[in-house]
Amino acid sequence: MAASNDGNPFSVLDQPNRSPTDDxxxxxxxxxxxxxRANLVSKILTGGENYNSWxxxxMISLLAKNMLKFINGKLPQPDPTDDDYDIWCRCNSMVISWILHVVSPNIADSVMYLDDVVAMWSKLHDRFHHNNGPRVFQVKRSMQALVQGSNDVTAAYFTRP
Incomplete structure (x- = not known):
């Protein structure tokens, strides 16, 4: 085997028939x-109250594993005749499995029969990502009612509940 440019005779990048799974x-x-069965995150999705942090x-974990494209749709399922079809299906299934292991059992039961991780991610988002309209109204109203008075800025704005 010929040595690669970096002096490593076993460099995968120099092999003409290397698989995308090797890179x-x-x-x-x-x-x-x-x-x-890997748990990518320590937080288990239990519902809308912890959805955003989960x-x-x-997303941080999937980005670190270079798998974010599977949930955001930037790596769509190839045609079944494409050479990458089986590899895509394997990785899609892996990401589905990772998600199923970090959601509560009743949430997992509601999405486990989805075959595409983009559909699963979208269903979780649609189900749990809710803008809390009444809470936003309450916060805006409280901000309008703030008065500094004799307090300094820190006491008036940043330490007040």
Whole structure:
């Protein structure tokens, strides 16, 4: 085997028939530590009250694993005749499994039969991402009623409940 430009005779990047699963930069790459029962985040999605923080944690983890394209739709399912179809299905299933392991059992039951992780992610978003209109109104009303009076700015605005 010929040596690569970096002196490593075993460089995957120089092999003409390498698989996308061998390239760490590929969204199809899975490391030895990536398995279906992995818990990517410590927070379990229990409902709307913790959805935003759970979603943020999941997005950070999926970005770190180069799998964010699977949930945001930027890596759509290839045609079944495409060479990447089986690899895409494997990675899509892996991300589905990761999500199912970090949601409560009743939430998992409601989305587990979705075959596409984009549909699963979208269903979770539609179900739990709610703008809290009454709370927004209350906060805006409280902000309008704030008066500094004899307090300094910190006491008047930042420490007040």
């Amino acid at each position: 760490i930069r590929s969204p199809y790459y899975l490391s030895n530590g990536d398995h279906p 979603k943020r944690s999941m």
